[in-house]
Amino acid sequence: MSLHKIFRVIIMGPPGSGKGTVSARIIKSFLLKHISSGDILRANINAKTELGLLMKSCIDQGQLVPDDVISRLILKDLRALENSSWLLDGFPRTVSQAEALEDAYSVDSVLNLNVPFQTIKERLTSRWTHLPSGRVYNIDFNPPKVPGLDDVTGEPLVQRDDDSPETVTRRLRSYETQTEPVLEFYRCKGVLQTFSGTETNKIWPHVEAFLHKKFPSIQQGVA
Numbered sequence: 573m574s575l576h577k578i579f580r581v582i583i584m585g586p587p588g589s590g591k592g593t594v595s596a597r598i599i600k601s602f603l604l605k606h607i608s609s610g611d612i613l614r615a616n617i618n619a620k621t622e623l624g625l626l627m628k629s630c631i632d633q634g635q636l637v638p639d640d641v642i643s644r645l646i647l648k649d650l651r652a653l654e655n656s657s658w659l660l661d662g663f664p665r666t667v668s669q670a671e672a673l674e675d676a677y678s679v680d681s682v683l684n685l686n687v688p689f690q691t692i693k694e695r696l697t698s699r700w701t702h703l704p705s706g707r708v709y710n711i712d713f714n715p716p717k718v719p720g721l722d723d724v725t726g727e728p729l730v731q732r733d734d735d736s737p738e739t740v741t742r743r744l745r746s747y748e749t750q751t752e753p754v755l756e757f758y759r760c761k762g763v764l765q766t767f768s769g770t771e772t773n774k775i776w777p778h779v780e781a782f783l784h785k786k787f788p789s790i791q792q793g794v795a
């Protein structure tokens with residue numbers, strides 16, 4: 573049995589609301605393992621796995637992949653982290669996924685990034701991604717040190733196929749119809765914490781203060 577309490581945290585928000593950016597900041601300060609459903613799917617596409625090839629057209633069209641596929645994939649990864657605290661990013665995105673997760677684990681906190689759709693549309697057309705790590709950059713907000721290259725590895729950055737304006741509109745629509753009900757699911761359980769704004773640098777101090785207060789024992793450097 574682990575001596576430490578395990579904390580299970582989810583980060584939610586529409587596509588482009590800053591989940592990846594805020595997650596990167598969280599794992600710098602807190603001992604949580606970051607699991608991103610989008611990064612896992614893109615790694616499968618990149619490695620041309622059977623699953624990746626099957627899912628690619630769904631993702632490129634801005635549609636969600638089937639619930640059973642993503643739930644199986646994520647729950648398998650979570651089982652490998654049985655004794656660690658985790659931060660889940662991009663899952664669950666439907667009530668059925670939330671129920672599948674709830675059957676296996678109880679969630680301590682859900683961080684909801686509430687960013688207006690207009691702000692998101694502007695951001696995503698200038699998002700650049702380092703696919704192997706999931707690190708994200710933005711031409712205006714956090715440009716890479718050398719244009720077009722990842723700061724850590726020097727490898728090339730790419731623009732995601734699903735970040736075109738038409739596909740972003742479709743993803744926002746699927747967020748409204750399929751993912752917003754998940755917020756209600758967690759609100760009813762009393763674990764939803766919403767952070768609203770248009771700038772990550774203004775939202776972040778509130779997220780950080782909330783986590784410090786709620787989970788003091790998982791700060792980096794705390795035994």
Ligand SMILES: Nc1nc2c(ncn2[C@@H]2O[C@H](COP(=O)(O)OP(=O)(O)O)[C@@H](O)[C@H]2O)c(=O)[nH]1
Pocket residue numbers: 585586587588589590591592593594695696698699700708709710711712713714770771772773
């Ligand atoms: N202009 C601007 N861009 C931001 C801000 N926060 C994040 N971004 C960028 O917006 C894009 C989407 O952020 P990301 O963290 O990938 O969002 P996710 O899709 O929710 O994981 C990325 O290119 C980020 O670098 C912000 O406050 N202002």
Ligand SMILES: Nc1ncnc2c1ncn2[C@@H]1O[C@H](COP(=O)(O)OP(=O)(O)O)[C@@H](O)[C@H]1O
Pocket residue numbers: 586587588591609610611613630631632634635636637638642661662663664665666669734743
């Ligand atoms: N939990 C999920 N359920 C269904 N599809 C998912 C899920 N997570 C990711 N995907 C697929 O991968 C795409 C990219 O996901 P992600 O990187 O989390 O996007 P975003 O940056 O838009 O929040 C989604 O548009 C969807 O097609």
